[in-house]
Amino acid sequence: MDGRRTLRARLLLAVVFCLPGLIQSFQPLFVFDGNSNTHRDITRMAILRKTAEVCRDIAESEGREFTLTIDNSLSADKVQKACSSDSSSSLLSTVIFQTSIATMYFSNAIVDVVFALSEEHHFDDETFEGGRDIITSGVSAVKASVKRENFLAGRWTLGGVCHTLQDFYSHSNWVELNNKDPYSALIKPDEPLENLAGLTTPTCRNCTGDNCADNLLPDLLQQGLITSGYFNMFSRAKPAGKCSHGGFFDRTSRRDPVGGISKDDVGASHGSLHHQAANVAVNATIELLEDIRAAVGNINFLRLMGLSQSSVLCFVIDTTGSMSDDIAEAKRVSFEIIDRKRGTSQEPSAYILVPFNDPGFGPLMMTTDADMFKESISKLSASGGGDIPELCLSGLQLALTAAPPSSEIFVFTDAPAKDADLKSTITALIESSKSVVTFMLTDVLASRRRRGLHSLFSRAMSQADAQLYRDLAQASGGQAIEVTKADLSAATSVIVDSSASAVVTLFQVVMNPGRNENFTFTVDGSLKNLTAYITGDPSLSFTLTSSTGVSQSSSESSGSLGSMTTAGNLRRLSLNADNQTGSWSINVNSDKPYSVKVTGQSSVSFIFNLVDSHEGRHGDFSLKEGRPLSGGNASILITVTGSDTVNVTEVTLFDSSGPTVVNGSLQSMGSGNFLVTFTEVPAGNFVLLLKGEDSSSTSRSTPSVFQRQASTQIKTSGISISAQTNTTSVEPGTTVSIPVTVAATANGVVNDSVTGTFTVQANNDRSYDSTSPGSVSIEAGKANGTVTLTVPANAASGTDVTLTIEARNEAATDVNYAVLRLSVAAKVTDVTRPACHEVSTSTVCPSSSSLCASFQWNFIANISDGINGTGIESVTLRQGNGTLNTSTAVGAGGENITVVHYSASCCSQTVELTAVDKVGNVGTCVGQARQSTTPAPVTTAGNTTSAGGSICSVQHTLWLSVVVSVLWR
Structure with a gap:
């Protein structure tokens, strides 16, 4: 595309963003008429049905019973339970599965934003060959990603492919031709697309007023010719005699033949056929998923769907000379977890190991083979060093982009970070992935020695050095555990705790500066194995009080409420609280910084995603990247997992440094989904706190009150950033350009009076060549620039690359970001099946x-x-x-x-x-x-x-x- 076409495309896209009601497909996520199917519904139904079918096939091959009825009424909880080899377990977490499904339907929905003007992505304007090319090339990219175990990139690509495939059935006349089955040629590039209406073939006649039920020409139907509606929001032009898409934004529908043929919802031009089109779209999505399953195999298909009860075991380990004790402890605790959980449903779904030192980091090793992980961690040796700082954050960056969302990552180091400039990038990746990072920091502020070539160095990690790690731990909901090397073994019990099934957070707070404070949290009947973690100065004291009024102080290592172990700055309390439901409190006395975290095991949990609202007749939402705007409104989509009987009664944003509490307005979207709207969110670092009632227990006359807290912080920003690429994949040896727009805001809207400069920088986890604007000038509150990413010619197909683009104000006091994940996909020339x-x-x-x-x-x-x-x-x-x-x-x-x-x-x-x-x-x-x-x-x-x-x-x-x-x- 030349410069003028590029400029025109950007201008058109800008107009689209100014008209947020523009939706020209099945609704992306939700409908408010209560009777239409959305892309989310169709994608979710197909994923659940195909996943259940694969689990059924596996069960039959192993001689196990599979009793689940497979239909469109399936829930993630039901499928996960039926697929579990340990279905009798009451601690069944569907968080990973639900998160994976959400990734796919969010990437599906965003096609209507990023590719709003692309005929091929929606099968508009009879672009059947182009639409099929998008589907088949996307499916090839998904298979390549799975082959290299890049499942997150595969999910993101798959969701977008499903959108285009599903749109065929709502935008073409396939169901009007009385077709009940999918058009299989759309996913088979070696088959011809037959019976397509020619460019000069008339397809429609005028609708009768608002009635478009019979506007398709009889000759078209008799000959079985396939057509789709033309759509243009700027021009009425279309070939003579052709059908239009229809709807308010489609100007072609005002030109003869007037009207449209879309089946996007029950109110569309052919809305009477909406449900029929949606049903065929579900079956077509299942057919596409089956093609992927056949190519990658049952196990990898289930991993692509995210069907796992257990998280990954992920270690990022400093391998410089003084770390031999730490490496030995990481080996010991990982072996303990592996050997205890091997062959059970709680065995880690994957193992990730990232070594780092200076001047190197990596390579990342990711495997599902426990013995291979054991071998790799056994080969680690501590050597080198000399100048103390190491490339810790570079190693952590690899782990954050390779691990699935909501993973627990453990970093072992006794050195400051040489690459501290990556802090904002790491924070962005933490917020985007919602992964929890816990740092095992040994001998902080203790003298240590490292051997250089001919010299001996001795230096302590300063408080500023350690604070970097504390800040990152706080942002993620993890902990910065500071111990001596002798006490490290006691501290790694945290790793064993996190590897248990269905771990949830009830309450977490970081107080910096410290102050005397009383905190409360609610224990519900579904919780087991409650554990409290308190980090802080050795002089810190606390008193824990149960719902029955029984107390235990920090001076008691064993008491009526539980047992406590101490290692460095960590106090770990294992609570005897299985039968003590109700409100608990913990009173902490300290004037120095400290943190409190209370976890337990329960099937009842939740996932959350920030979303942007699109107002208008087709009002809906899409996934929001980056931080919400200070002083503006924020919308969050919450999905409760593990129970069909939960009623969410309160959702708040909580900032303990204020303390500030922002109450949200709740709207139930059905199937455990709740849309929460917060108005005028002030500047700050917030965590999401959810409270509600669960009426699942038949032994109680009143519902059980519960609370859950998200681990990842939500930080607001006064900077708006938009960075959208027109592709989800890039070929080796090519460069992709990403237009970036940044703006200064006030109270959630662009502040036109702001001038000055912003810094725009890009960073990627593959160390691919990249350019960014650096300094951009703000005019009328906004600035534009372009980021480029060049993929090496030798990059393997199926590799993924995560690009983080940051915008920072002139004073470097505020930052916002966009995170883009691209798949490297070589052009496939072999499209013929064996x-x-x-x-x-x-x-x-x-x-x-x-x-x-x-x-x-x-x-x-x-x-x-x-x-x-x-x-x-x-x-x-x-x-x-x-x-x-x-x-x-x-x-x-x-x-x-x-x-x-x-x-x-x-x-x-x-x-x-x-x-x-x-x-x-x-x-x-x-x-x-x-x-x-x-x-x-x-x-x-x-x-x-x-x-x-x-x-x-x-x-x-x-x-x-x-x-x-x-x-x-």
């Missing part, structure tokens, strides 16, 4: 089922990706209980061939094979034994399973060949 050709079968199975176990049948097929294909990567058994073996050969045309040998008892007479090539194209091969009225003798297939035999020798050694049904799909 081809399957029958070689032969042997043995005819008896018709009597009582004799089936005595007979064996064999099936042989050749699978090829063609002479120009990328090659077969895997062949797996989708259906059948026999033995599968493969060998390789070279075909007559020089193509590589995978020879499949399958052998099974006649009690299992059907085989279905899934063949996947190296770019994720999926082919399926089905074979079936033929029954005979006369039992055939048991035969073997000679050398059919020999790995080294040629195709011809395989055929010549068959005892018997019969007809086999081979279906290529």
